[in-house]
Amino acid sequence: METDKTTDPAVPRPVRLAFRVSYLGTRFYGSQQQESSRTVEGEFIAACRRLDLFSDWRAAGFCSAGRTDRGVHACGQVIAFSTSYPDRARQALNLQLPLDVWCTASAEVADAFHPRFDARSRTYRYYYSVQVRDLQSMEAAAGIFIGEHNFSNLARVGDKNPWRKVLEARIGTEGRFTYLEVKAESFLWHQVRCMATALLSVGAGELDMDGILLLLNETANRPIQPAPAEGLVLWDTDCGLLWEPVEKSDCSGTYCAELRRHHTLMKQICQVIRPEQP
Template sequence: MKEKKKGRVFDISTKLQRHVAFRLAYDGEAYQGFSENVGTPGDESVERILFEGLVKCRLIEKRQTCCYSRCGRTDKGVSAFGQIIALKVRSAFPLSTPVGNLPSNPNDEVPVTTTKVNKKTGEEETKTTMVKECDYIKMLNAVLPPELRVISWVPVTEEFSARFSCKSRTYRYFFPRRNLDLGAMRAGLAKIVGDHDFRNMAKMDTEHVSNFRRLIFSAEIIETMGGQGGAREGCYFQIKGQAFLWHMVRNIVKVMFFIGEGKEEPAIVDELFDVENLPGKPNYQMASDLPLVLHRCDFNSLDMLSSASNLWDVQCHLEKRWDRFKIKCLQIENGIDSISAECSVDGSSVSAWAVRKFGLSSPLSVAGLGVVPWGRALEALGRAGVTPGPHPKPPEHAKLMGRGKGLTYEEKVGQMQGKKKESSTG
C-alpha cells in the first residue's frame, strides 16, 4: 500500500503579505461575543471562527503573527454590520512585487513581470502576466458560517490600527414602540450629546480604564423601521460617539426606557452625570443585548471596496435570512389577529377581571353587552389605558436616585489592589 503524500507545509514568509482592513457583519445571537478567549475550550466567539477561516484559506499562519487589530469588542448577543478589523494577509502577487504596484481595487488586474532561469539553456526568461488580488471576500465567505460575513476590504498603511485609527463608532439599538413616550425619551437622549462622565451609565472596568468621560457626537430615535405601525412599529436608537465604555450603550438605553415608560423624568440624565453628588452607580439592569448592533465605524480616508459579484452574494444571503425571520413575524401577527377576530369573552367578566387586575376606577364599556369579540374587549381596555405587551405585569419601579448604589471608582480600585496584594502574599 502506498503511503499518502504529506501536504506541503504552508510557509507564509515565502508569500507577499499586505496589510488590509476587512468589514464584517455577524449575528450576535449565534456567538458568545466578538473577542476570542484564547485557549479556552468550547469558545464560541466571532474571532475564533474568523481566525479558523483565515487559517483554512491560508491567508495567515496564526493570529499571533498577523499584526491583528480590531475596532470594537462587542458583547455576547450583540451584532454588527460595520465591525472593522485589520491584519496582514497573503497576497496573490509575487514576493518581489513593489508595494506601490499592488492594486487597491479588488477588481483591478495589473501586469506583473517575472524572471526565471531556463534550466535547459541557463538563460533568463521574462514573462508578463495580468494578476488580480486574491478574492478575499469570496474565499472567506465560502468557509465561514452563515451568521458571519465579510463584506468588503481595503489595503491600509503599516501604521493603521482598526482600534486607534477609528474616529467614531455608531451603534443602533432596535425596539418596538409600544406605549413609550418617544418625546420624553428624545428629551433625555439629547442630554447625552457632548462630553460627559458616563460612569453611572456604564460598567466600570477599573483594571483598564480610569477616565470615564466620553464624547457623543449625536443621539436620536428613528421611527417607522418597517412594521404595521402603532404599538408594534419598529424604532431604533442611533448613537454616534468617539468611543464607548463597557456596556455604555445598553445602560443608556435602559435609562431612556425608564423615561419612556414614565418612571423617570428626562432630568434623571443630568443627575446621573453629576458624579460628585452620585459617585456610585444606582443599581439597575442594563437593556437586553440582542437588539444592539455595531452599525458603523468611521475612519479618515478608508473607502472599502467589494466586487459586484460578492456584494450580490451577500445581499442574497441577507435577503434569505430576512425572509425567514419576516415569515415568522407574519405568522405571529396572524395569530394575534386571529385571536382578536375569532375569540370571544363575556363583556361583564372581562370588565370585572380588568378592574381587579389593573385597579381601574370604573367598569369597561363592554360590561353588560354579553359575549363580545376579544378585539372589541381590547379596544375597551385601550380606552381605559391598558394594552397588552411583552411584559404582562411590569415590576414596580423604584426611583433610580433612591436605589442602593454600587462601589465608587476609588472603592473599586482599592478592592482590586487589595486582591492583588492578597494573591502576591498568598
C-alpha cells in the same frame, strides 16, 4: 521539507486588508476569541485558515475595532489582518464564513493600521422591542447626552475612565421599531444599553430630563440596568477608509430571510398556544 512561506520568494509580500463585517450575534458568545465558545473572531480566523490566508493570526496582526457582547449584532464591525493573498481574501471569504457573519466591503490599509486605535468614532443603534409612548420627550432627553459626561451611573466602568464624549445622540423610527442611535469617540461597557434603559424610562414617564441630568452629575443610589443585548447593533466604525464593496454570498441573505420567516411563524404559534389577553 516544507518551505517557510515567510522566506519563500515565490510568496508575495503581505498586504494589510481591512474588512467591514456584519453579523447576527444571537448564536455567538460575543465577538472576541474564546477557547471553548463560538465567537465572531474565532469563526473569521477559522475561515482565513481554510483559505490559507495566514497560519498564525498573531503574526498576521489579526484584530478588530472592538468587542461586542453575547447576543449583540453588527453591520459596521471592522476586522484587519495581513495576507499574501489579498485577492483570494476579497473573493472567497464570504464563501467560507458561516451564514451568520459576512463581509460587506474591504480596503487596503497601511501596515500599521489597527481598527481599534485608528477608529475616529463608533456608532451604535439600540432597537427597542416594546412600544414607546412619548417619542418627543425621549428625543429631548437624548440630546442631554451630547458632549463630555461622567457615565459612572450608566455603564460598567470598572477601572476605566468614566468620562466619555458623545458626538451625536438621537431617537429614530424604522418601520414599527423605535431606536436610539449614539455616536461617540469610544464607549464604556454597557454604556449604550444603559442609556437606552434611561431613555425608555423617560418615554414611559418614569424619568424626566432632570433625572437624566442627575444620572450624569450625581451618584445614583441604584445604577441603571442595561437593556437586553439582542436590541443592540454596532452600526458603524469610522476609520476614515474608502471602502470597496465585497461580492456577497447569496447564502447569508437566504439565511436571514429564513430567520425572519421562522420568527414570524413562531409568533403565530405562540399566539395560538397562548393568546394575548385583551
